[in-house]
Amino acid sequence: MKVYICNKSCCPAVETVGDEVLIGEGANTVRLKKNEWNNLVQKILSGELHSV
Template sequence: MKKPFEAIVLCGGSKCCPTVDADVTTQKVTIGEDDNVVTLKREEWNILVDKIKKGELKEW
């Protein structure tokens, strides 16, 4: 099964560079780095993407 996207590195100019990565085997998306990681189920990820597309999440 093909990954929905390649791993994305989120670097904002600081030392930390969290990644966003999808695992098609477990159907989960992992966001973070080292010990700071959150794992979203596929359904949760899709809700997040939908909210971004609808403009419910803005730049901070």
């Protein structure tokens, strides 16, 4: 799965690859393990993390 952060394919993306989730583009990419990604999603859904 690959989802672009904006409506254009030139924007950074969130992509699942194997057991990792990649966020960003090129040298500016962060790699999260599935459990780290799921923890991040849970913090967003619970309201612990929110819009800035």
